[in-house]
Amino acid sequence: MESKQTIEAVLQGKIALVTGGTKGIGKAIVKRLEQAGATVIVTARNQPNEPDATYSFIAADLSRAEEVNKVANAIHEQFGRIDILINNMGANTFPGGGFNTLTDEHWNQALQVNLLSSVRLDKALLPKMLEQKSGVIIHISSTSGQFPIWESTMAYSVAKSALNTYSKALATEVASKGVRVVTVSPGLNKTEAMTTFLEDYAQQAHITVEEMTSKLFERVGGVPIGRMAEPEETAELVYFLVSPAASYITGANLIIDGGNFPVVK
Known part of the structure; x- marks a missing residue:
């Protein structure tokens, strides 16, 4: 039986990038990957409010193509490679009320933040x-995508x-070349963004x-477990997916929603 120390070091020597890694699910993922021994790089628009952070930080707005290039260049220069890429960046900051409230700019920004940042x-x-x-690429999507x-x-x-469709296509393209691509679709998570939304x-x-x-x-049809997820619970799934234990999983969209999703997939 493996010791706890051996289990916790399964990502030793791996270099991971987590986008949007200073808050919510992203922050929990960063912590979990570091616990497993990975060297972690975080990128977000604003500096983290963590004076004792042990990860490397690159400030960037990944909705802008030139900022993506800045991050990639910095990583290649300092680290030479990435073994794990967690595309966690995303936001639902657009007006509610249906189609008539959404402008071309809203639609464009939604795609830049939630799709094209990951693509680039x-x-x-x-x-x-x-x-x-x-290598392993994880796209953090949402049950809202379905x-x-x-x-x-x-x-x-x-x-x-x-993003779900793109992720599936990319997984099919690169699976035979040693790279796994997996989508994770969280349901309701108790994050800062969710608190602001509510x-x-x-x-x-x-x-x-x-x-x-x-x-x-009520609107989402109920959550059988009866509560929102803690970000750490979603992070645990992500950790498993980037670990060697998930070596045969690629192209999947794994839903973690407390039983909320109303259909059989």
Whole structure:
């Protein structure tokens, strides 16, 4: 039986990049990968509020192509390669209310943040993975990509659905070349972004956050486990997928939603 120390060191020597890694699910993923021995690089728009952070940080807005190139160049110069790429960047910051509230700029921004940032970063870092014939790419999507809520997630859902399709196509292309590509679709997670989302909609509806949370659970069809996920629970799935234990998993879209998803896939 393996010791805890051996288990925790399964990513020793691996270099990982986590986008959007200073908050929420991304922050939890960073912590879990470091626990497993990986050298972790984090990129986000704003400097982390962690004076004792042990990871390397690159400030960048990955919705802009030139910023993606800046990150890729910095990684190649300092580290030479990436073994694990976690495309966690994403946001649902677009107006609710349906199609008539969304402008061309909203649609473009939704695609830049939730789809094209990952596409560009993959394109910049994947060649080195193919050269070394090993690597894992994880795209953090959302159950919204398959279960859109027109009142609040239309643009976000469309962009995540496109990410799901792109991820599957990329996985098929590179599987025989030693690189695995997997999608993770979280349901409701108790993050800072979710708290802000609930507070904003509660204010608009003139109800409490607790009432808004209950309405959200009802709108998505209920969560059998009865609560939102902790970010650390989603991070644990991501850790498993990048570990050698998941070496035969590629091209899949793994849903982690407390039983919420209403159909059999």
